[in-house]
Amino acid sequence: MRKGKRVLVVGSGGREHALAWALARAAEVEVVYVAPGNGGTSWPPALGAGGLQPRAPALRVPIGAEAIGTLLDFARTEGIDLTVVGPETPLARGIVDAFQAAGLRIFGPTRAAARIETSKAFAKDLMRSWGIPTPDYAVFHDFEKARAYLRARPGPVVVKASGLAGGKGAFVCESLEEAEEALFRLMRERIFGEAGDTVVIEERLYGSEVSLLALSDGWTVRPLLPARDHKRLLDGDQGPNTGGMGAYAPVPDIGPDAVERVVREIVEPVLEALARQGTPFVGVLYAGLIWTDRGPFVLEFNARFGDPEAQALLPLLETDLLEVLEACVEGRLGDVDLRWHPGACVTVVLAAPGYPGPVPEGLPITGLEDAAAQEGVLIFHAGTRREGNRVLTAGGRVLAVSAIGADLPGAAARAYAAVERIHFEGMHYRRDIGRSHVALS
Numbered sequence: 001m002r003k004g005k006r007v008l009v010v011g012s013g014g015r016e017h018a019l020a021w022a023l024a025r026a027a028e029v030e031v032v033y034v035a036p037g038n039g040g041t042s043w044p045p046a047l048g049a050g051g052l053q054p055r056a057p058a059l060r061v062p063i064g065a066e067a068i069g070t071l072l073d074f075a076r077t078e079g080i081d082l083t084v085v086g087p088e089t090p091l092a093r094g095i096v097d098a099f100q101a102a103g104l105r106i107f108g109p110t111r112a113a114a115r116i117e118t119s120k121a122f123a124k125d126l127m128r129s130w131g132i133p134t135p136d137y138a139v140f141h142d143f144e145k146a147r148a149y150l151r152a153r154p155g156p157v158v159v160k161a162s163g164l165a166g167g168k169g170a171f172v173c174e175s176l177e178e179a180e181e182a183l184f185r186l187m188r189e190r191i192f193g194e195a196g197d198t199v200v201i202e203e204r205l206y207g208s209e210v211s212l213l214a215l216s217d218g219w220t221v222r223p224l225l226p227a228r229d230h231k232r233l234l235d236g237d238q239g240p241n242t243g244g245m246g247a248y249a250p251v252p253d254i255g256p257d258a259v260e261r262v263v264r265e266i267v268e269p270v271l272e273a274l275a276r277q278g279t280p281f282v283g284v285l286y287a288g289l290i291w292t293d294r295g296p297f298v299l300e301f302n303a304r305f306g307d308p309e310a311q312a313l314l315p316l317l318e319t320d321l322l323e324v325l326e327a328c329v330e331g332r333l334g335d336v337d338l339r340w341h342p343g344a345c346v347t348v349v350l351a352a353p354g355y356p357g358p359v360p361e362g363l364p365i366t367g368l369e370d371a372a373a374q375e376g377v378l379i380f381h382a383g384t385r386r387e388g389n390r391v392l393t394a395g396g397r398v399l400a401v402s403a404i405g406a407d408l409p410g411a412a413a414r415a416y417a418a419v420e421r422i423h424f425e426g427m428h429y430r431r432d433i434g435r436s437h438v439a440l441s
Ligand code: GLY
Pocket: 167, 229, 243, 244, 302, 305, 306, 307, 308, 309
């Protein structure tokens, strides 16, 4: 006899742990499955759970996030009521199209709508046609032509792989030499394979970066709180780019008027454009923005929740997440208002030695229970696995330590107090997440 709804979260990172946690707190959820999940995405039911505890149990399912046919069979056999897709690759491979064709409910955009992330060239052309502010750019399929363009137009540029490159496909270049090298690596060495066969060369803008994620049912938009992630490895935004070393929300320098402006000038037009060309976007649209002295410009769109932004946003969401995601899938987001807990959330990513390069695996992690017992703290696992009672590292970004607090400094103090209780060999992290924010220029 069914007691409630069964939900499947697809993915294995900190974002998916945060989604599973938030869904396991939803009133109607009976069980959350996570495929393939990680060392933190399985827990027993906790009846009468209060505070930040999830109520419904979570279980790992050993199916990879890209094994679409196997996921579909699992969803059908287990009577999954809603599947929620975390990462971009299954979206790019058409997981939503396949589930929809089988009559199964799934949260995320179709392959065609996800092109807003999976093809930077497509996204830039769409923005240009619809007058959506984005840095000036040119698209190339040919190395020699791209190099000639760079030489004729010296100055700081960003060279981007048009396709998916695991968040590592954008090269911010100070000089012509750097730009030519980026082009060579993408188009001649093909470090990201076919993802770099088309490149976008973009003028470099200066300002403060912010992520605005918005839910959409195809037409109606509900923006989440603004968030800021920290892509560089080291404090003060130094060092190489990473998948994200931390995040915080909300962002003090992006108030409600700024959010409204982004929705009006950027989010609504792009959703309208996608809907009008017959590929309405259902899911979460992530606008990666730079706020310049001329206002906001789009650096990139993603077709999913950000990681680690999700780990900072979902703890602040008061509205039942299942209710919201179902409203998107059913085309009735207009009936739902998002409510947020007051205060702020700070997420600090703990990385393995060597990250963002190759990392060792299997390092024992200690202090997790003690850290998780701290007030307002949530430990989201990313690159971890379990071996008996032990939790071991199993990836570059190992854990995301989130803390909610009355304000940003309070949340940061809690997050870092929890971080100090966790240990694994060679663990490293940024010490400035949520502790300094760039004011609008
Ligand atoms: N935080 C950046 C991303 O999720 O792509």
